[in-house]
Amino acid sequence: MGEGGDPAGAADAARPVSAAELFDGLGITYEEAFGRLPAQSDAVDWLAARLAPGSRVLDVGSGTGRPVAERLADAGFEVTGIDVSRVMVELARAQVPKARFEQCDVRDFTPEGGFDAVCSFFPLLMMTRAEASAALRRMAGWLVPGGYLVSATVPADVEDAEVEWMGRRVRVSSCSTDAYLRLLREDCNLEVLHHSVSLFLPDGDLAAPEEHLFCYARRRGGGE
Numbered sequence: 001m002g003e004g005g006d007p008a009g010a011a012d013a014a015r016p017v018s019a020a021e022l023f024d025g026l027g028i029t030y031e032e033a034f035g036r037l038p039a040q041s042d043a044v045d046w047l048a049a050r051l052a053p054g055s056r057v058l059d060v061g062s063g064t065g066r067p068v069a070e071r072l073a074d075a076g077f078e079v080t081g082i083d084v085s086r087v088m089v090e091l092a093r094a095q096v097p098k099a100r101f102e103q104c105d106v107r108d109f110t111p112e113g114g115f116d117a118v119c120s121f122f123p124l125l126m127m128t129r130a131e132a133s134a135a136l137r138r139m140a141g142w143l144v145p146g147g148y149l150v151s152a153t154v155p156a157d158v159e160d161a162e163v164e165w166m167g168r169r170v171r172v173s174s175c176s177t178d179a180y181l182r183l184l185r186e187d188c189n190l191e192v193l194h195h196s197v198s199l200f201l202p203d204g205d206l207a208a209p210e211e212h213l214f215c216y217a218r219r220r221g222g223g224e
Helices: 010-014 019-026 028-034 038-048 068-074 086-095 129-141 177-187
Strands: 056-060 078-083 100-103 115-121 143-153 158-165 168-174 190-200 210-219
Touching: 019 028, 019 086, 019 168, 028 086, 038 068, 038 115, 038 143, 038 190, 038 210, 056 068, 056 129, 068 078, 068 115, 078 086, 086 100, 115 129, 129 143, 129 168, 129 177, 143 177, 177 190, 177 210
Parallel strands: 056 078, 056 115, 078 100, 115 143
Antiparallel strands: 143 210, 158 168, 190 210
């Protein structure tokens, strides 16, 4: 109990959690609910078919390492994963020893050299729109000429909205499909090769159905 008889931590229990706190708390539960996205599997297959053996791939918001980093590492690519969650990084290192994982925020990450591809599946939703836009521009800048950015988000016209997600209070921001595509084309100077919107039904009862936008884009200047 706190001073004056208030339950200790009551205020903290009511506040929205940070991304690190959210995914530290979810751990393997996140993989159980969201580890089998058909559109994500299609995106990884599409990317793997276009990369040369040994290509360098960055997985932003790598989570437990499954399925993205695991599948790309098993395909023979040099995979680095970054995530803000300590628990997620520990799980990924244990589950996907062929890849390298680092606890780091994409806004602070400084890579050594360029990447042939960057995967960004839903890591920006708990940022402001301005932060998410800046992060996408950073990721586009890490691509070598001809490199690919394969990304996914939840398309919605929201800014700093407080919602409940998987039993936790969080603040989220996003933009519409058209605005996201403009961001990739105009702000990031990428060629958008494909985009699709689909409805995903998570496994279990903890998460609700979500609309997902997947985009495949390419930095100009390389070969086909």
